[in-house]
Amino acid sequence: MKYHEWSGFGIFVLMGFCMVWGFMGGQQSRLGSFVKGPATVFPYALSLLRKGTISHIGHNPLGGWSIIAMLVSLIIQVGTGLFANDDILTEGPLYPLASKETSDWLTGVHYLNQSALLILIAIHIGAVIFYLLAKGDNLIKPMITGNKLWHQVHDFTQGQPAIAFLLVVVIAAVVYIIIY
Numbered sequence: 604m605k606y607h608e609w610s611g612f613g614i615f616v617l618m619g620f621c622m623v624w625g626f627m628g629g630q631q632s633r634l635g636s637f638v639k640g641p642a643t644v645f646p647y648a649l650s651l652l653r654k655g656t657i658s659h660i661g662h663n664p665l666g667g668w669s670i671i672a673m674l675v676s677l678i679i680q681v682g683t684g685l686f687a688n689d690d691i692l693t694e695g696p697l698y699p700l701a702s703k704e705t706s707d708w709l710t711g712v713h714y715l716n717q718s719a720l721l722i723l724i725a726i727h728i729g730a731v732i733f734y735l736l737a738k739g740d741n742l743i744k745p746m747i748t749g750n751k752l753w754h755q756v757h758d759f760t761q762g763q764p765a766i767a768f769l770l771v772v773v774i775a776a777v778v779y780i781i782i783y
Contacts, residue, residue, distance in 0.1 A: 604689075604692070604693045608693075608696075611680075611681055611684045611685075612778065612779075612782065614677055614680070614681050615681045615778050615782075616771065616774050616775045616778050618674065618677050618678055618681060619774040619777070619778065620767075620770060620771050620774050621674060622674070623770060623774070624767065624770065627766075628767070634671075636662075637662035637663075637664075637666070637667035637670070638667045638668065638670075638671060639664040639667060643664045644664045644665055644667075644668060647663060647664040647665055648664075648665050651665075651738075665730075666730070669723070669726065669727055669730065672723055673720070673723050673724075673727065676716060676719055676720045676723055677720065679712065679716045680713065680716050680717065680720055683709040683710070683712045683713035683716065684713050685697040685698075685782070686698055686700070686701045686705065686706050686709045686710075687706060687709055687710040687713045688703075688706050688707070688710055689710070694706075696782040696783065697781075697782070731743060731746075
């Protein structure tokens with residue numbers, strides 16, 4: 604359970620970072636650059652059924668909503684885990700702030716959301732494989748390196764690595780203070 608708790612701490616820090624970086628990071632990291640409305644998402648989703656692909660330098664319209672779904676699911680997982688209990692040995696670090704009934708309910712949500720999160724991860728992996736095999740668009744390398752070969756010159760702002768590192772350190776300190 605100690606590894607489980609440490610993982611939760613790490614995910615809490617990363618979720619905090621993602622939310623802040625989504626507003627102040629580089630152009631491709633900003634939520635506004637990849638979260639599009641239904642008028643853009645639905646035609647894009649239908650275009651996947653046709654031959655060829657519409658390339659995007661960052662997240663495509665459907666992928667943007669996938670990211671939001673995973674972030675929400677991870678936030679739910681972390682938030683409920685803070686108050687959860689296993690009725691045997693382990694309690695979340697904020698368990699004393701909730702009643703036993705509330706903790707039990709949040710524990711149930713934590714277990715249920717685990718399945719939702721695994722489904723979202725499977726969909727994400729399936730989509731990456733689909734783009735690679737059916738559309739010929741390798742999304743794996745850009746996900747790892749942050750760099751994507753692009754067929755034209757594209758001028759965009761990048762996030763500052765030093766600011767990102769400082770932000771992670773500050774968020775980790777705040778999360779540590781909240782939890783411990």
